[in-house]
Amino acid sequence: xxxxxxxxxxxxxxxxTLSLTCTVSGGSIxxxxxxxxxxxxxxxxxxxxxxxxxxxxTTNYNPSLKSRVTISVDTSKNQFSLKLSSVTAxxxxxxxxxxxxxxxxxxxxxxxxxxxxxxVSS
Amino acid sequence: xxxxxxxxxVSGAPGQRVTISCTGSSSNIGAGYxxxxxxxxxxxxxxxxIYGNNNRPSGVPDRFSGSKSxxxxxxxxxxxxxxxxxxxxxxxxxxSLSGWGVxxxxxxxxxx
Numbered sequence: 001x002x003x004x005x006x007x008x009x010x011x012x013x014x015x016x017t018l019s020l021t022c023t024v025s026g027g028s029i030x031x032x033x034x035x036x037x038x039x040x041x042x043x044x045x046x047x048x049x050x051x052x053x054x055x056x057x058t059t060n061y062n063p064s065l066k067s068r069v070t071i072s073v074d075t076s077k078n079q080f081s082l083k084l085s086s087v088t089a090x091x092x093x094x095x096x097x098x099x100x101x102x103x104x105x106x107x108x109x110x111x112x113x114x115x116x117x118x119x120v121s122s
Numbered sequence: 123x124x125x126x127x128x129x130x131x132v133s134g135a136p137g138q139r140v141t142i143s144c145t146g147s148s149s150n151i152g153a154g155y156x157x158x159x160x161x162x163x164x165x166x167x168x169x170x171x172i173y174g175n176n177n178r179p180s181g182v183p184d185r186f187s188g189s190k191s192x193x194x195x196x197x198x199x200x201x202x203x204x205x206x207x208x209x210x211x212x213x214x215x216x217x218s219l220s221g222w223g224v225x226x227x228x229x230x231x232x233x234x
Contacts, residue, residue: 037223046124047160047168047211049223060222096167100223106215108158109223110170110179 002027004097004113012091012120018084022097022113029078030055035100036080037109038071040093048093052100053080087120094118125150126212126226133232134202142229144195144212150224152193155215159188159197162209162228171210172197199231207233 008020022036029036037052051061053071061069065084073080084091094115101107127145134140144157151157157175160168170179172188175195187198195214199206212226 046228047213047225049225052222062222101173105174106155106223108156108170108173108213109160109168110173112167112169115167 002099002111004099004111006095006097006113006116008116008118010117010119012087012118013122014088014120015086018082018087018091018095018118018120020082020095020097020116020118022080022082024078024080024099029073029080030075033102035102036071036073037098037100038082039096039098039109039112040091041096041115042090042093050082050084050095054102089120092118092120124227125216125224126214128210128212128226128229130227131230131232133234134199135234136202136204138202139198139200140202140231141199142197142210142212142231144197144214144226146193146195146214146216148193149218150193150214150216151190151195153217155217157188157190157195158213159186160211160213162211164208168211202233204233207231 003025012018035052035054038050051071053059068085070083096115098109098112159172161171162168175190176188185201209228211228216224
């Protein structure tokens with residue numbers, strides 16, 4: 001079955017760029033009917049969708065983060081990546097990658113990676 | 123402030139039935155978008171519990187069920203067990219946010 005694994009620095013300085021990669025195993029990232037997404041969760045708080053990418057390269061971003069977010073995909077490596085620029089302490093969170101089901105009516109997220117904690121601090 | 127509204131907490135004794143509500147609006151649940159539910163056990167990633175309003179993925183007990191009506195949805199858990207203690211999130215889409223995914227604020231279920 002498909003599994004996702006996040007990787008990247010756990011500590012980022014304020015004003016710098018947060019960079020994470022999600023590696024997909026057990027299946028091709030180019031499989032039809034899906035998109036690939038980043039979701040984050042500050043400690044003790046709820047879930048927030050950051051953005052998503054289709055393997056065609058089409059992206060959609062959370063309007064509140066759009067000016068700072070870039071999501072890209074590398075089908076040759078079966079990976080997709082997140083870059084979040086100009087980070088502040090408010091960006092400290094557990095970051096999850098997940099596969100989204102692309103269907104009319106709005107799809108669900110499954111599976112999820114285990115999540116990686118990113119702390120923004122000097 | 124989450125786009126979808128859930129009660130912060132619910133509780134129930136073992137064996138009881140509890141429900142968790144998820145209230146939206148005409149731009150999300152009321153617009154016909156499906157509602158999905160996730161269970162997040164302490165220290166773990168969310169896990170898909172219900173998809174497409176009332177469908178269970180393989181392996182999810184039939185004690186869990188979902189429903190949707192108008193601008194709201196509900197998750198029902200019957201025969202409550204200690205291992206059901208977790209956070210539960212609803213998720214849908216919102217046409218006012220470029221059709222992007224939105225979550226409820228989450229509900230902490232305590233098994234008394």
